[in-house]
Amino acid sequence: MHKLKVAVLGATGAVGQRFIQLLEEHPWFVVNEVIGSGRSAGHPYGEITNWVLDGEIPHSIRHLIVKPLDAELESPLVFSALPKEAAAREMELAEAGHIVCTNASLNRMVEDVPLLLPEANADHIRLIDVQRRNRGWKTGAVVANSNCTAMPVVMALAPLRQFGVRRCHMVSAQAISGAGHPGVASLDILDNMIPYIGGEEEKLETEPLKMLGSFVDNHIEWLNSIMGASCNRAPVIDGHLINISVDLATQPSHEAIIDAWDNFRGPYPVGTLPSAPQKPVMYLRHADRPQTRRDRMNGNGMSTSVGRLRLCPLLGYKFVALSHNTIRGAAGCSILNAELLAVEGYISAFDPQRLVTEKLAL
């Protein structure tokens, strides 16, 4: 059995490049098709792409000819880094039988689309069955990952659900890479903080409620909690840092909370997936951590680092959370989601177990 062929939608943009980079040596998936805008279609990926990540474009991808957005695709699995405006294409591809793991915001809050963060809500995957029934699809599906700032919030709150999350106040300092490329003009952000990111606070106040909700009776029952968010752009390259205050119903001790974070692993088999970090949530005990630059790559960019748990005079508890916004907060999470879909049998014609078995038999 061979690796599963995958396509990347929006492959020439900043998040698309991160997909290409993270998939380069993936044990199960291999990039087979790259899809870009009208301007780039028809050109070799290595020539038309303005690579904005460190290092160089992976050699294996350079020769691939960029396909237009409306091209028929042969890859069963599609990763989407499309901008919101183009993301309607995702539904068409799912209807045509493709599994679409998307980072776009367009379909996140659609009722029968799972907003998946495996360690926090792997069971939401069952919403795919509902989605297929609703839409008469056999093999296709659309699965979304969250906003890059909502992600660390959910990761930090998931282990605390047991204590009853009643209210949550968030203030972010977000990296420029969250706006893509060219994104934020350097004249706007060097030696500056911008206390506004369009549409971001609304996402932060709703997405976590869906993600932390429960799958019951064929739908997601949202978490019953109040969320308030303030979003700021900071002059850092990667990594979203969030000051969080939280009101917990059962008033646990600080050590109980830290234990909940340190021992959090997510349900089986999430921890066994190739892209899963050893520790989804890491509590850092130094007084001045997590720091954006020093901790964003913890767990290969897939862990959420938390620290500074202390008393909040207003809500009870406060702490700091940090995650890499274009790895775990975007491309890396989509890939982890696809891995979960694969082991759970949602990608017909691909069984990672057989891939592994055959490799061992060689």
Place this chain on the structure above:
Amino acid sequence: MHKLKVAVLGATGAVGQRFIQLLEEHPWFVVNEVIGSGRSAGHPYGEITNWVLDGEIPHSIRHLIVKPLDAELESPLVFSALPKEAAAREMELAEAGHIVCTNASLNRMVEDVPLLLPEANADHIRLIDVQRRNRGWKTGAVVANSNCTAMPVVMALAPLRQFGVRRCHMVSAQAISGAGHPGVASLDILDNMIPYIGGEEEKLETEPLKMLGSFVDNHIEWLNSIMGASCNRAPVIDGHLINISVDLATQPSHEAIIDAWDNFRGPYPVGTLPSAPQKPVMYLRHADRPQTRRDRMNGNGMSTSVGRLRLCPLLGYKFVALSHNTIRGAAGCSILNAELLAVEGYISAFDPQRLVTEKLAL
């Protein structure tokens, strides 16, 4: 009548330099003595000082010989930029008859020391009478200005006292200049956010309560309110930006709040002082303002800029406040405080009114 001679304690440090710079063309005060650490004492200021502000050391100051900390001073008015450890000297100087306007944290919370921000609490100046009675001083006094992050909070809240400030939640993004020079190592802050500043959150949770309090029965009655603060260091040079959520008892409309800010002037004669900005609080209506670099110099660095007033799902209202931390948040505020003391007659042997009258008569 001549300008009043002033001394600057800690003149070679970053805040001390800001005093020198702001006093350069002051209409009432002239720098007459500079006091430094043991290392710098005895040397000309222009030679021993590692000037970290823009431009060059003012010519009129270069030749002054730095005096040691224990030197007897001849200047009636003393500005102090001493570090906390050395600030005990301030009380000795006040006892010796000097008016000491200090930026050090040491004496801020001493019960009979006014923590003065003229627009917000000019009447606290009467605590000087209590201080003098308590200590048997005739002409001396110690007057403090607040922490550089507490300042914009107080400035933004002062006009809202009429609505009943019950609870206030603050998350800061603070400039590196707040830590002085050398202060924050560049390796620690470039492309980074540090979610910790030693001792800062405690100051932010207490100083505003004293500053927003009332002078009654010869003491300050603290504001009855709950404050919660999280402090972060950001890679910006000057300007502290704070995301504030606030719970107001009377639930005013947004326009009522904006009017309160825009019309806020502080009591007479504060607005007539040389260093007073035309508008102590400026509400900026663009969705993405205030921004640290673009708005820190509003009102010559003496105004607090606020913006983004909107609903907070948790506390009712949220907004953003910004001020220049080494101008209004430190040296500039001390100078404004001294101006208020002068017009209120607390600096014996100096009457600004006579200075002006004589000038007109020439």
Place this chain on the structure above:
Amino acid sequence: MHKLKVAVLGATGAVGQRFIQLLEEHPWFVVNEVIGSGRSAGHPYGEITNWVLDGEIPHSIRHLIVKPLDAELESPLVFSALPKEAAAREMELAEAGHIVCTNASLNRMVEDVPLLLPEANADHIRLIDVQRRNRGWKTGAVVANSNCTAMPVVMALAPLRQFGVRRCHMVSAQAISGAGHPGVASLDILDNMIPYIGGEEEKLETEPLKMLGSFVDNHIEWLNSIMGASCNRAPVIDGHLINISVDLATQPSHEAIIDAWDNFRGPYPVGTLPSAPQKPVMYLRHADRPQTRRDRMNGNGMSTSVGRLRLCPLLGYKFVALSHNTIRGAAGCSILNAELLAVEGYISAFDPQRLVTEKLAL
């Protein structure tokens, strides 16, 4: 007599904004017309402009309605911040009788267009007579200022012409504001140096030769010298810093060179113009100066700071030069050029002398 009405072409862009800002309180000129792209035309300047400078849009300009590029203008004097592609309009306006002082690169190397830097080559102004004769114009003219990096080179070399400038090697570290707004993407420049700026090195190797040339026989005789340039973009907001090595024919002493810089004033009446700095070239004696952030505003952004004069093992002498790229290197220089034109009588219907006399008579 009233102030002279001026128009600003490309008024909504970054350099256009700098024109607006610098002209705000100009003693001779008043902004009367703002001209923008198709997108902005018809809207009030204050509403359509994304102000990227510090502070806010000057009040007196906000209500001006942006005119389209092809509008007939009533202002005798026109400042142009047009991009190269649109700068053909400048010649049409000159033909229609306007004095056009332009920052665009398009017309700089046209043989009968003076590339004016008043302290260095005020006599090049006489090329206007040639230009008018050549083209049959009576009152119109086009006068250019140089590239923002060529400017400090010329300013530093002009006082050294007496020593015979044979060869000059330049390596720049240029600010992001040189690329306008949005210009350089923050993802491209934060924590980065980019050793390439399209077309810049060619300008740096030719413009100084014209600017340092002599007006003889109705044309500019270029300086006979060899120039080599390497241009780099650095993560700084304003200020171009250049490491210069130079081969001088007469082998002057270092003190002779420093004296030449310190005493350089340019020919009369340049030093008397309102925007002229007291010292066009300032030699800074500290080992680590000039520094970009600390020295770019020297002389209100109109002085060139030089420092670190020392032996170059290859070319004889090396030193560092720095100037503010959007003040003296762009808008500020255009304004100074216009001031020179005014006092030299090239702007018919406007005589600054009468403006001053009438003011005194009031």
Place this chain on the structure above:
Amino acid sequence: MHKLKVAVLGATGAVGQRFIQLLEEHPWFVVNEVIGSGRSAGHPYGEITNWVLDGEIPHSIRHLIVKPLDAELESPLVFSALPKEAAAREMELAEAGHIVCTNASLNRMVEDVPLLLPEANADHIRLIDVQRRNRGWKTGAVVANSNCTAMPVVMALAPLRQFGVRRCHMVSAQAISGAGHPGVASLDILDNMIPYIGGEEEKLETEPLKMLGSFVDNHIEWLNSIMGASCNRAPVIDGHLINISVDLATQPSHEAIIDAWDNFRGPYPVGTLPSAPQKPVMYLRHADRPQTRRDRMNGNGMSTSVGRLRLCPLLGYKFVALSHNTIRGAAGCSILNAELLAVEGYISAFDPQRLVTEKLAL
């Protein structure tokens, strides 16, 4: 046979930390002793060290107790990240029989100390025999690596020696990590360029001449060439970028030069060493590369990236070179040097070949 035990001098500083990090999974060497200043001696490394690199202190090192500088060491191989002032200790350790691979500047220019960069001058290793004879040492030796800015210059010039390097002009933009921690104050470098680094230009004008020289008659015959350097500090974290102009005797074509770089491998067995990059010099063909942030990690931080080869009107050729200053420019180079010493038999009691053979036999 076990891995060779090594000691790290100056282990708690920034370069010392890089040694610890790079040695963490080294196939031949294992960190056995950490030596620090008086302040840190006696404490566990994990507690006393202010870790300034990304991520966390390697677990295997945390428990090691820091030894004082004058401690007797048991490790045959010693890496030194000592400051210049303390580096006299290196000679004592070599006399006591230790192999000392040092990053300190103190001993670099001592006549019988090899200044080793294996790809460029592996044969200089034979200077150890001279050193031992001179000093009567049997097993000890001191081997230095170069200044972090001289390194990329030498790496770029080594393949060009065949064309006759007559003159070389260098202008650097150097990272803050080159100054260690705390090193450069953030107030000094944010939004700033500093055109001065104490002592750096002198090193850059001499070290390459020794490194590019030949081992003849038991000494190093320096390269006969003239070097001129200007050094600048830039607001980047890691990576020194250098604009280089060079005069080559034989006037090769640009393609001949690029081929020389691309095919450069250094003499056998350098390319087989564990830390050797696949390509010591990489020519990047994009017009705007190498860039500091994007190319510093090329070859795991051990390759020198060059680009922009073009005509220099003054010296003939110019190009840009970039290397990671704390990996190849410091700790990484010392480790590569030690690997070369090991395979060349200079470390008695350790034979990497046996280590490998025994591993295969398991």
